Amino acid sequence: MTLDVSGLTKHFSQEKDGSPLSVLDSIHFRVQEGQFVSIVGPSGCGKTTLLRIIAGLENPSAGQVLLDGREISPDRGQIGLVFQDYALFPWRTTLQNIEIGLEMMKVPKKRRRSAAMDYVRSFGLTGFEHAYPKALSGGMKQRVAIARTLITNPKVVLMDEPFGSLDSQTRNELQQFLLNLWEEHRKTILFVTHNVDEAVFLSDHIVVLSKRPARILKTAPVTCARPRDRTSSECNAVRREVLNTLKHARLA
């Protein structure tokens, strides 16, 4: 499954006077099957809007999103989205949150229970399967949110700053967790973050966006070999390159 984003442009009309506010300016990139691609850019640059359009939550003003050359049908479960603030349903337990996507797909109760239990076990949530989100730590909530998305087996997984509100230790832990998951299943992942270190540690390619209206400044391949050492000189070189691109854009 190749995800093609071509010529994506978005403007909103502003509330106070109806004048157009340009958010995305002809965004163009490709994510190959099984690749891990990150999008970095200054905060408020329109990264989230970009993901929302790809997820089908918003319509673009121009351009299109194609999956293997075809338009994405909104009701086929092709694209999964992991939200920034977990967005777990507070009235559902861990198990019930994980299995809700299968409920929508009319999977029989027994099968979705056992599928959800598999995720509980492999995601280190054992003992919390009947807990409500309120009782979970931030890291656990995000693992539940990831499981809730993955269980429906989407072809592309979008992640919107999923680790943004976690402390740095939990963040590192979950990055490693996500990486292991990806290496095992080879899901196609499009990952939005404002954290360059995170992008370098995780991805095959980094798409660097400018401030609003977002344009692509650079698409940088992350060449350092996996498993990666966050402090290796190759990783540092990529990090320097991306940071410099962002800095020049800021000064320009």
Add this chain to the structure above:
Amino acid sequence: MNWARYLLPLLLLALWQVLSSLKAIPVHLLPSPFAILLGFRDLMLTGMPPGYRLPYHALYSLYRVAWGFLAAALLGIPLGLLMGWSDRLRDLTTPIIELIRPIPPLAWIPIAILWFGIGMKSAAFIIFLGAFFPILLNTISGVLSINPLFFEVAQTLNAKKRDVFFKVLIPGSLPSIFVGMRIGVGIGWMTLVAAEFTGVKTGYGLGYMIMTARDIQRPDEILAGMLVIGLIGILINTALKACESRIIRWNA
């Protein structure tokens, strides 16, 4: 320190009793606490009018409130969910609701008697009116207060409209629905007595019992009856709260 909460009420009660015994309070207007207790005994054993004993009055009143409340919930909750769900329906019906809502339930008594005659149906109708609007309005605001993110999560998990209604809308508004039910049953119970003042001319009912006690100058039984109404009100509220905390576990 728990006993301290009861200290002040007990002191006031003692003061009241002493003042009554010293004839500082006219007992034909405000009987002493002890006299009210005896009045309560008379209501239990002899009844008011004689033969019509307190537990039956209470049961009849509860029966009327149960019907009025049930009708209000069965109509108000689904209507509120739909009105919260559909902007169009809400725009269409809000003017009518806003027109009818400010009319006090008691102002409906004359027309209720004309429509339903004097008796059970009239009283239940008045209670229905008292309970309906709090239930309706709280259900609507419950739906409107659901985090919009939850609807988007459902959408990315390929929820059908039906799924959204049953898996997001209903559980999401449930806490507010319970608030509405508790306010509704409270107002229903308060309107009961007034509804029975005029709507019930024979037989049973706490309001009817109190009015009969007034007719034959028994202030002790009037006050005992009022206290019973208050206590039953507390019991109803406690029962609903217990239901609520059993059903809405995620808020605990």
